[in-house]
Amino acid sequence: MTSPVEELLNRSHALGADPRNTNFAGGNTSAKGVAVDPVTGSDVELMWVKGSGGDLGTLAESGLAVLRLDRLRALTGVYPGVEREDEMVAAFDFCAFGLGGVAEPGRTQRGAAPSIDTAMHGLVEAAHVDHLHPDAGIAIATAADGEELTRRIFGDRVVWVPWRRPGFQLGLDIAAIRREHPQAIGCILGGHGITAWADTSDACQANSLEIIRTAEAYIAEHGRPEPFGPVLPGYEPLAEEDRHARAAALFPLIRGLASTDARQVGHFTDTPELLEFLSRAEHPRLAALGTSCPDHFLRTKVAPLVLDLPATASPEEAAARLRELHAVYREEYRAYYDRNASPDSPAMRGADPAIVLVPGVGMFSFGKDKQTARVAGEFYLNAVNVMRGAEAVSSYAPIPEAEKFRIEYWELEEAKLRRLPAPKPLAGRVALVTGGGSGIGAATARRLAAEGACVVVADRDLAAAEKVAAELGARAYRAADVAVAVGVDVSGEEQIAAAFGQAALAFGGVDLIVNNAGLSLSRSLLETTVQDWDLQHDVMARGSFLVSREGARIMIDQGMGGDIVYISSKNSVFAGPNNVAYGAAKADQAHQVRLLAAELGEYGIRVNGINPDGVVRGSGIFSSGWGANRAAVYGVPEEKLGEFYAQRTLLKREVLPEHIAAAVFAVTGGDLSLTTGLHIPVDAGVAAAFLR
Template structure:
């Protein structure tokens, strides 16, 4: 484990904070404390419960109610509404109708009948594990230090050595009704025990007060951490280092080259989003002699392999001879071999009623000297999958150093991965949004149209990289969007689109963050107004540099990525009505915008054969929220039309055929149309969003 992971957990319980809380509120408090540290449990992993006396809403009598984390929740962020509530007397009565281990899955269907107070939160499969422990407060966590012991070949003996009779041990058993009965039996036979380690799974602890339960959990994990530190000190980890890490900058450069290739190969059924990790823990593992044999064993804890698949794909690479081209050439076969291996695993382990084989591609990709790539349906899931595999690395580190690491058998792993109850849970997932798994880069992203576009794309499930030359505006836009949509889906890149170097590095940054690119919205702009005789060469060149050369540079990088991924792509130019219709005193601006439109036509021709679509949105007179209207342009246009700046918006509204103002959100809607599958059969097209202007009708 890393130095951070080896440090002791602090006891964060604060009596002053809990003094005025209800029992249910103390359960939330306890859960959030435990979930705040990844050394205690991973995201979405583990669960907590309290048996609380409540008033029955029908009879008014006092009844015992189990409050337990509901299905799909996360203890670190859970609130009151995240807990299921069930009558304990009804849960105990379920034991009378239990028909044996062959039928334990049917017991899940009875849990809703035990619901207290019409609580809509679905009870999880772990409910019986908490219900039948005869203590009022129960924690079930997945600490790396504990799982390192639980996943060791001699985990029972190690548990006895470390904890004596305080913490017991139970052999591997899939979570469910039967394991709940095992826990009940253990508690009755070991009344003085404070908890139990479940082989290849995790830790159960309990107490007679919420504080006692929490402190027992923390103390147990700390004891395991301390023991592992002592036993691993001075020992060779993962068989020692086989190679060394490349420099951080080089690692990221390689990630930017490889991730789009991998993404393209695995996005056949649905687009994936990537995540790159090169932390010390990851690098220690991928650089080790034992990388391949340990990776092949797969993970142990069910939570781990549900997020990461049974095993990762190890990319063949020698950091001492960093030939990335050779890696790319060999990558296709490695991916195909992984799929074939996964299909073989499915065929060997499937049952007559097993669900159909799922996506056979790897989730985790390990590369010596570089780090780890993870790919999933969205950025959050990809990141969390990486976190889970780091948990698995920490487990393998401890287990293989003090004993022999063992993963779950293929059949046990399969029976959880393809569990019919898990399949039913997946079937209840909401339908993906229209841009789920897509990655967009928006130039001019900090401006009015750029922000509105980012919001529209984010609403449909895309990840968005905001690119802009204005760092302060970028920071503001990023903060705003992260608050609304979450930090995972928003990134920034400070790019001057006239700088070839900045464009190349900015796109590489975007790819290292998300694994590739699907949508380019080329929106960076400026506006200038001057009679031709007053138009300096500098002003002319500035327009051409930003509005023509800038659009060329970002399009070129996007095309490189699209062709690398081989899954199509989408470019949307934000041009202008002025690219089609002449305006007085704006020759440089109008000419540059016309160049944009013709560049888009050329690119539409070049990209069509590879399903790369290029289209144009032409706004007009988007005054509100637009950065170009906050400077001299507004005054210059007012002067050109011989009116005050206050009258300009109304002038444009009245000039339009529909007599309506045009806003950034209107432009964003047209951009979304071209970026989505709604326009899948359109390329080389133009949408005017100008409230109607006969001069700019396309012909």
């Protein structure tokens, strides 16, 4: 026999797998049942409900809060009224069953924190309850005549509930509707979403889907064909190649503007539905109205910034106008805060937009990390769908501004933010590592990702870069939220520009560059050909110059400073035998560090170098012939080369790729924030290479 928990998880996964039913991390589901109290040995009625912050599609047992129903329902006797209903959230902790988690013998997990919607699930007299945020349901909920539409579409099977902020009182209201309308399968929550209930899990899922699909069908059958109005000439989408080129060019500037108060990571979206919205005459009016569902505007802010120029405007015109509109947006947001804040409101969290819309190009969304930025964009797409549905059958009428503010600056949301772990040192930063597919580059990519950075793994061997990027993103909800791979030959100017364009489209720009790509040819002066010389200098001297130049352009556009790190070499200062081309190219890189540090300091861009030596293990250079040549020069077996290098050092230790990665982090992680133009030896101590 299937347990209530198994039924709940199966239903949650089925509903959460379809974005038409609810948005990422939105909505919640619950099930009631009986378990044995381990203290008394008696049966006790429990409720399992999705906890705060979880996602239905990936919900696990650990994401459930477990509460005793008798204690939860007893809270109605101490409820102090709607003006103090936020106090009830803390009371849920006293209703927890044991340690929380799943009520099975021997389980000790804590379980999830109960969400603000817990009362809705616990007070409704039904074994199973779903609360969801489907686009079609919210379209009816935000229509100007939503109550009449609900009667027209559903008859007496679904009941209209006027807007009320989520909380204990809303739970009481819905419980009363369930009692007073026994024929109803659920309700439309004004400005918010839907709730459905039933005595079995299958029936509850069927009721939720009936409400959603019926609303979808009504809008499709009765809606106006062009709810966003006629096409605006000049606002049509650019061709895809032109669109992406414009987006890559504008993104660093927009990201810098959106990071005025706090550094943000970006996400780009150009779905047909979004581009169609931005091409129509009503998009300025509708965008200004903002979103409605609490889950939406908590992530998208009260309204987006919309560029009021056609797609035919030049990039320079667009950039200048975006700067102007950003200044206006900040003023208007502060005025919005001042109009609605009370003395006990949380401090303003920042006045920059989370969503920037550029007609003909797409949407730029922002957050503290890539997942947050991506989800913000997904939620605004939900909002566009809601506007389309509401305008098709009525007119879009979101909740009032004051109510939006009460949600956005809710003390309960503020408390949730305070509970978040401290950000990692490189959180919000975007790193591009050349030669990232192996050796030092791969180790550096791993370290930067582990410290919170988004990483662009760049390598001539795209398959190797993809393997590293997949490894970095293996534990993320989506791998591309952590790392992406790009194929690039750093000696090619156009390829480098394309790689940085991909970085901009993936994360919004770049903050940290590691010039690591390299190769080495071990030949004497007389054996070194012009081709050998050119190859070494094309990859390392020319390649580092081209990468740094393109990266600096982006960093300057962003206006947030940045880091450029050169993986140079002991050989940049030490004269060894049979490596004139390699040593000269490394010396070129070493002096680029000094030159660029002197030039880019005014933009807050720091340039530093790492001088490794003898990094044999995992090295692409050593495995491609350089190791055999150096072993022959020194008269040792190739497999003993790492040990040989270690024994000639002062510390008698072998240098590994991870040691170089640690040095990159040391110079970029914040503790050396006033250091530029520095070369750090990571060679276990080679006295002949001491810097003077």
